[in-house]
Amino acid sequence: MQPLVPPGHHGMLVTSRHRLTGLGRMRTVNRLQPDDAVALLEAALKNNNPDDPRVGEDKEAADRLASACGYLPLALQITAALLAQDPGQPLSERADALGGTESVLDGLDDGERSLRTMFDQSLERLTPQEQDLFRLLALNPGPNISTPAAAVLADQPQSATERLLARLAASHLIERTPAVRGRWQMHDLLRAYAHEQATAAMDRGRTPRRRYDQAHDRLIHHYIQHAQAASTHLDPLAVLSRPGSPIGTRRWNGSMPNAKTS
Structure with missing residues (x-):
């Protein structure tokens, strides 16, 4: 876009689904009230x-x-x-x-x-790893997901997963949860689109179905572990698999809607 920016004191308004840096002030336009x-x-x-x-x-x-x-x-x-x-x-x-x-x-x-075509254009700009994570996020049963849970879902290191999540957010395919830092949410229409993409990837043989099954099982196990850790912190006499902590309890509070849904 830089060659198109007018010189001098002239202004220019640029809109994009992708975050454009280096062009001046940026404003994120959220969904309508x-x-x-x-x-x-x-x-x-x-x-x-x-x-x-x-x-x-x-x-x-x-x-x-x-x-x-x-x-x-x-x-x-x-x-x-x-x-x-x-x-x-x-x-x-x-x-x-x-x-x-x-x-x-x-x-x-x-x-x-077509809304689907607009989503297609955003997805096509992503790397294969970013596209893969986007499809996997459709497996999350709740309204949002933490970075550690997304890393479990993707079977990737947390630092690498956080970079992928940030890239999806820059493309406005997901967004940071305003109330809780370190959590991410997806618009309902984008979740429907992600489900479509996951199904298409399996139907075309690009992604084995067992990979999604294994990812789902890892995520559910992750939520169960957090439930156990939080329960141990609240009730130390409970017989559970591992000790809890205040940090674990706070993480569980954020993940509770997902665990209830699953």
Whole structure:
């Protein structure tokens, strides 16, 4: 991008799914807030037909539809385009279709724009190791994952795994969990995409199914060990496999939603 930057005091706004360094100040644009997502959906519908009443008539369905789109602007705009093609379709029907389909990504393609294609472009820029970790992260049963747990999942040293996670975050395929340092989360639509990619890798013979089975087993064993360590710290008289520690208990608190899900 550097050759395109204008000289002197002129400004330039560059948007990218990938973090561009060395061009000046960077701003991360997060997903929309729920009310803003509904407002974008309504604006996109009214841009096609100023008299489109559907958002105003069924706010609850509009909220569900915005949630099904993950509050992502592109997903909302694709959904609005599909609704515009069928002016008689209620928002509730569209929301049910997105929520009930096996792959929600199938419903986010208007023939000209596709959320899956955008994700494909981000994935193709990654190294094979980074792509492999992205697919493996779909195996995590909970809402987020710690760096040590991701290292267990990938069967890689923690330092190397952390570098891979940072690269995925720079490509906006995962993000750091705001509330807890050292944990990472994945958008629901990206999780669905990661599941697709893992299944495709197995179907095409690029990755043996047993590798995913072994990775899943390692991760579950990791969570069990953390549960045992935390239990020992809370109840020293319990007969468990190894002693706990305050650090282990804090780590277990972060991993508890994953263990409950698994």
